[in-house]
Amino acid sequence: MNCGLPFLLPVILALAPAAALAADPATEAEDFAVPQAGRVFTFPRDHGSHPDFRLEWWYVTGHLAAVADPGRRFGFQATFFRQAAPRPHASEPAGAFGRDQLFLAHMALLDVRSGAFRHEERLHREGWAAGAATEALDVRNGDWNLRLRPKTGPHEPERLDLRGGIRAEVALRLSLESRKPLVVFGEDGVSRKGAEPTAASHYLTFTRLATTGLLRLAGPEGLEEVAVTGEAWLDHEFSSSQLGSGQVGWDWLSVHLRDGREVMLYRLRRADGSADPASRLTWIDAAGRTSVQPFTWEIQRLWRSAATDAAYPTRVRVRTTDPVSGAAVILDVEPLAEDQELTGALGGIPYWEGACRIKGADGAELGRGYLELTGHARPLRL
Numbered sequence: 001m002n003c004g005l006p007f008l009l010p011v012i013l014a015l016a017p018a019a020a021l022a023a024d025p026a027t028e029a030e031d032f033a034v035p036q037a038g039r040v041f042t043f044p045r046d047h048g049s050h051p052d053f054r055l056e057w058w059y060v061t062g063h064l065a066a067v068a069d070p071g072r073r074f075g076f077q078a079t080f081f082r083q084a085a086p087r088p089h090a091s092e093p094a095g096a097f098g099r100d101q102l103f104l105a106h107m108a109l110l111d112v113r114s115g116a117f118r119h120e121e122r123l124h125r126e127g128w129a130a131g132a133a134t135e136a137l138d139v140r141n142g143d144w145n146l147r148l149r150p151k152t153g154p155h156e157p158e159r160l161d162l163r164g165g166i167r168a169e170v171a172l173r174l175s176l177e178s179r180k181p182l183v184v185f186g187e188d189g190v191s192r193k194g195a196e197p198t199a200a201s202h203y204l205t206f207t208r209l210a211t212t213g214l215l216r217l218a219g220p221e222g223l224e225e226v227a228v229t230g231e232a233w234l235d236h237e238f239s240s241s242q243l244g245s246g247q248v249g250w251d252w253l254s255v256h257l258r259d260g261r262e263v264m265l266y267r268l269r270r271a272d273g274s275a276d277p278a279s280r281l282t283w284i285d286a287a288g289r290t291s292v293q294p295f296t297w298e299i300q301r302l303w304r305s306a307a308t309d310a311a312y313p314t315r316v317r318v319r320t321t322d323p324v325s326g327a328a329v330i331l332d333v334e335p336l337a338e339d340q341e342l343t344g345a346l347g348g349i350p351y352w353e354g355a356c357r358i359k360g361a362d363g364a365e366l367g368r369g370y371l372e373l374t375g376h377a378r379p380l381r382l
Contacts, residue, residue, distance in 0.1 A: 032084065032240040035200045037188040046204065047148055047236065049082060049132035049139070051101065054240040055201075056082040056132075058139055058146055060162060060176070061254065061370040062211055062232030063355060074215065074228065075110040075336060075355025075370070076172065077119075078164050080139040080146055082132055103130035104348075105141035107164045109172070109215070110355050112336045120166045121345050137236075158182075158206065160234070162213075174213035176232055178206045181288035185264070185280075191237075192278050193268060194244015199278070201239035207254075207262040207284050209234060231256055233370065244278065246270050249375015251297070251313070253333065255358050257367040260286040263331065265318065267297050269375060283323050291323035303338045305350070310377035312352040314338055330361040333371055350377040 032054040050056055058080045066072040081104040103126060108119035122141050124130035132139040137148035137160070144164040151158075158178040165171040183205045185191045191203035209232040217224045233254045243250075247268050255263040262284040268276035281295040301315035318331040333356050340354030352373040360366045374380060 034198050034240055035190045035202050035238075037190050039189045039202065041184065041189070041202075041204070043182075044136040044148055044150075045134070047137035048134045050238040051082075051084065051134065053238040054084045055242060056238040057236070058137065059235040059237075060146065060209075060232055061353070061355075062209070062230055063256075063368045064211065064215075064228040064230035067227040067229055071113075072226075073112040073336070074230075075108075075112065075340075076174075076232075077106065077108040077353055077370075078144070078146065078162055078172070079106040080132070080141060080144075081105065082139075101126035101131075103132070103139075103141050105130075105144050105164075106342060107144065107166050107170075107172070108340070108342060108353065109166060109170050110337055110340060111217075112355070115337045115339075117337060117340050118166045118169050119342050121342070121348070160209070169218045171216035172213070174211055174228075174232075176206075176209040176211050176234070179208045179210050180206070180284075180286075183207055183284055183288055183290060185282060185290070191280075193239075193242050193266075194247060194276060194278050196241070196244050198241040199244035201237045201242060204236045205264070206234040207264070207288075208256060231368075233262075243380060244268070244276065247276055248379035250372075251316075251374075252372040253316075253318070253369055255331065255367055255369040257358070258365075263320070265295060271379070281318075281320055285324075293321045293323055295320040300332070303335075303352075305339070305341050305343075305352075305377075307341065307343050308350045308377050310341070310350055310352075312341070312373045312376050314352065314354070314371070314373070316371070331366065332359040332361075333369060334359065335371070344377075349374070349380060352376070 033052040060078045062076055064074040083102050103124050105122045110117050124141060130141045139146050147161050149159040160176040162174040185203040191201050193199045211230045211232045213228055215226045215228055248271050249269050251267045253265050265281035267279045270276055281293055283291045296319045298317040299313040300317055302311045303314045304311045314335045316333045320329050322329050336355045341352045344350040354371055356369045356371050357365055358367045358369045
């Protein structure tokens with residue numbers, strides 16, 4: 001699920017013409033494509049942008065360790081969003097520069113040892129400063145970019161380059177290489193998010209990306225360069241309406257287990273706090289095959305933000321079933337730092353996105369994960 005485009009909505013509303021704002025939210029996806037079952041994905045084209053859909057994001061999260069000091073750990077997030085502006089009124093000129101698409105990007109880095117959490121947001125209209133290619137993955141926002149390298153042979157793994165930073169405090173240069181096949185979540189190519197036909201997405205993921213690169217960190221001693229290695233997760237979703245009626249937000253979790261498997265869940269929250277039936281937990285095995293299993297979500301502790309006063313369930317116990325053994329499984333989610341909130345500096349909606357450790361029922365560490373918590377500051381409408 002891992003997405004953030006609702007945080008563009010206040011800006012979209014400010015820029016939209018009055019005629020577009022008069023549209024019924026229940027039918028606003030009608031002017032855009034809606035995910036269809038049986039879609040045949042073609043690569044590298046489908047790693048690129050899909051401007052016929054209203055919403056799209058490429059979302060990288062991961063854990064890193066310093067090569068020279070493996071006990072020094074970092075969590076990072078790099079997100080590129082695209083949202084189509086409302087269709088112009090018949091009286092408006094079409095094709096004006098920057099009129100069709102808006103691009104938002106987020107970068108965040110957690111230094112686990114110090115607890116320092118740094119983040120930055122950017123927003124640009126389509127044009128010189130931001131854009132996304134349609135023929136392959138090549139998305140940019142200012143000097144931040146995420147690109148898929150062209151393959152030189154059919155059996156090569158997918159390789160990506162990520163370049164970003166956080167003001168003058170952090171520069172990030174990472175290379176990512178897929179260790180597992182691409183996963184298409186959902187049934188027949190469609191990931192359902194609600195009962196309405198429009199509440200769905202095409203959801204493509206590289207669940208395990210070997211990651212190497214360099215961090216440049218500004219500190220009291222001057223500029224520090226840290227060579228890093230680790231693992232990352234890349235979500236790519238495109239849709240035109242992610243939430244169903246009555247939903248106010250979602251909680252999303254990705255897990256890298258030490259046994260080579262992964263777990264992904266999204267819990268779509270309704271106004272009364274209950275989970276929508278469209279919520280899903282999926283196991284991914286070592287070969288990239290998926291298995292949907294039932295789960296429960298038990299909040300262990302809330303963390304309240306001093307910046308926004310939002311209360312986030314940052315410590316959670318997930319109960320599910322191992323699809324191989326049939327045994328009951330407990331996944332205890334514990335943040336590596338409590339304050340990993342992105343505060344919506346550009347007029348968007350705050351959300352929590354953070355690096356976590358994953359423990360079993362006996363307290364042993366089973367793996368690492370990333371947790372996203374949205375709609376806790378105020379309800380989303382997407």
